[in-house]
Amino acid sequence: MEAALLAWFAVHGRDLPWRRTRDPYAILVSEVMLQQTQVERVVPRYLEWLERWPSADVLACASPADVIRAWQGLGYNRRGLNLLRAARQVVRDGWPDDLTQLPGVGPYTAAAVANFALGKDLLPEDVNVRRVQERTGRSFSAGAAQALMDLGATVCLARIPRCGACPLAAACPSRGRRYEPLRTQSRFEGSFRQRRAHTLSLVAAAERPLAELDREAVHSLARDGLVSIDADVVALPA
Numbered sequence: 003m004e005a006a007l008l009a010w011f012a013v014h015g016r017d018l019p020w021r022r023t024r025d026p027y028a029i030l031v032s033e034v035m036l037q038q039t040q041v042e043r044v045v046p047r048y049l050e051w052l053e054r055w056p057s058a059d060v061l062a063c064a065s066p067a068d069v070i071r072a073w074q075g076l077g078y079n080r081r082g083l084n085l086l087r088a089a090r091q092v093v094r095d096g097w098p099d100d101l102t103q104l105p106g107v108g109p110y111t112a113a114a115v116a117n118f119a120l121g122k123d124l125l126p127e128d129v130n131v132r133r134v135q136e137r138t139g140r141s142f143s144a145g146a147a148q149a150l151m152d153l154g155a156t157v158c159l160a161r162i163p164r165c166g167a168c169p170l171a172a173a174c175p176s177r178g179r180r181y182e183p184l185r186t187q188s189r190f191e192g193s194f195r196q197r198r199a200h201t202l203s204l205v206a207a208a209e210r211p212l213a214e215l216d217r218e219a220v221h222s223l224a225r226d227g228l229v230s231i232d233a234d235v236v237a238l239p240a
Contacts, residue, residue: 003138003170004146010169011149014156016041019049021148026097026119027058027089030104033111034085039076041155047076061089067238070228071206079202080226081106117144130154137163137176198222205229209237 018041020032031051035044051072055061061069066083073082084106091104098104101112116122123144125131131150135141137158142150157164161181165171190196201219204210212220212234220236223229230239 003140003173004142006169007142007146007149007153011146011152015148015152016156019045020118024119024121026115027061027092028052029115029119030088030107030111031085033114034081034106035076037081037111038078043076055089058089058092061086062093065240066227067206067240070202070238074203074206077199079228083227114147117147128154130158133160134158134170137179138170138174194219194222202228205236205238209235212236 018032020029023029032044032048035048035051054072055064064086066086069082069086070079073079076082087105088107091098101107101115102109104112107115110126110128113122113124113126114128116124117126125142125144125147127135128151130152131142131147131154133154134150153168153170157168161183163176163179163181165174165177168174168177171177197216197219201216202223204215205220205223212231215236220229220231224231227239229236
């Protein structure tokens with residue numbers, strides 16, 4: 003089954019810029035950006051980021067304010083700050099053997115960097131990889147990781163899989179099944195997340211008096227290190 007998957011991937015695999023490198027820093031940037039953000043939105047931002055900060059050494063010298071501004075529109079701005087902190091840790095101490103020691107790096111991201119950059123025999127299991135393995139009832143090797151991701155993202159879809167286009171369909175016990183919609187994330191429109199995002203965008207444009215801003219959102223952002231408050235003036239961290 004894995005041979006069929008890899009043959010399919012050789013023809014249908016997505017051409018993504020982070021698949022053209024083995025640089026652990028570039029792979030880490032892509033994986034952090036891809037957390038809860040669609041591939042199509044990430045590609046141009048990834049290229050812009052690497053043009054501005056092509057290495058951990060260069061990023062480590064950036065200010066939190068510049069990183070936050072550059073991250074605007076990708077969502078979950080703490081990810082950008084964690085990436086900056088990770089770069090500074092790598093520059094100071096080198097890449098740790100346990101990549102989860104880096105800020106913001108969990109087991110999946112650690113496995114992805116270990117596999118795609120360092121050639122480790124680890125299968126990073128994102129939602130697409132897990133879906134394909136669960137539906138087929140098969141386990142796959144670390145070498146099939148990107149093929150599994152693409153199959154899950156483009157063919158073995160969450161609700162209505164495209165079984166007619168699947169290279170694994172002939173031996174798949176789930177062939178032809180349809181699935182109930184998964185619980186979706188709470189609406190962004192009108193949410194506290196939107197209030198935080200709006201407040202951060204205002205502060206990113208220029209420091210502002212606290213009295214002019216959503217106070218609850220400001221204090222939430224301050225707890226995450228995304229803004230600072232000094233004499234009732236709110237600014238990005240220095």
